[in-house]
Amino acid sequence: MLTEQRYQIILNEIDRKSLVYVSELVKDLDTSESTIRRDLNFLHKQGKLKKVHGGATALDKFINTKDDLLSTRESLNIDEKLEIAKYAANLIKENDFVYIDAGTTTDLMIEFINEKEAVYITNGINQAKKLINKGLKTYILGGEIKESTEAIIGVEAINTLKRYNFNKGFFGTNGISKDRGYTTPDISEALVKQEALRRTREAYIMADNSKFDEISCVTFGQLEDATIITTIVKDNTYKEFIEIIEVAKK
Structure with missing residues (x-):
């Protein structure tokens, strides 16, 4: 195959999916x-696409390719996050087997958890500390630590998740889109989220209003894979795709 033909195929795939992986293109x-x-x-230098870890994304101003530092994200939309966190914590019942994703809203949720007869598993270092400090039975995944989010990622974390079947799971997201689903900037973190979501019977995405109509470069789930817990939805067309709990209306 000629080089120019490869370039065109790569750009066509980028146009179609917004994100391509090196491994997929090799195959x-x-x-x-x-x-x-x-x-x-070459295509990155030509301004045709944007290289990211493990692949490339479209030059789309709505696609976020980096996570903000944890300290930055903790201060954003705090009032909304607290409302969402309180509601989510009350969904946990006796004997639940619960997955808690790394993230600022899931972190806040732990302050409001009162159910001591549930078992908790997390890939968040801060989440694990808070759960233990509350005297809750807690397991943490093994693997690589991502500095910016303090999340545990990698093959070891994914392999551990494959042993579990959660009846409830609570997840953060960087973006929610009708076309692209739930997205996050980092491929490794997306793969852990994706596997945990697959292993969860009742999955909840905890997201303040700023996450709607935002797209990060990696999709880890489709809208129908989870119920969204938010404060209020401005675009009611989202309700055509998925159940949404608006805590501001409760």
Whole structure:
């Protein structure tokens, strides 16, 4: 295949999906990883796409490719997050097997958890500390620690999740889109979220209003995969796709 043909196929895939992975392109184009990386470098320099860890994204102003630092995110929309956190905590019942995702809203939720007869598993370092301090039975996933979010990620975390079946799970997200679902900037963190979501019977996305119509570069779930807990929804067309709990109306 000619180089220009590869470029066009890569750009077509970017246009169609907004995100491509090196591993997928190697398989689809039947070429080496070094060739694909060279192609992506060239197209990035030409201003045709944006390189990210493990792949490339479209040049879309609505696509976020980086996580804010934890300290920055903790101060954003705090009143909304507290309302969401209180509501979510009350959903946990006796004997529940609960997954708690790393994130600022899930972190706030722990302050309001009163159910001591449930079991909690998390990939968040801060979440684990708070759960233990409340005397709750807690497990934490093993794996690599992502500095900016203090989340545990990687193959070891994913393999551990495959052993579990959660009846409830609470997740954060960087973006919610009718077309792209639930998204986050980091591929490794997205893969952990995706696996945990798959293992959860009742999944809840905890998101303040700023997350709607935002897209980060990696999708970890579709809208129908979870119930959204938020304060109030400004765009009611979202309700055509998924159940949404608006805590400001409760």
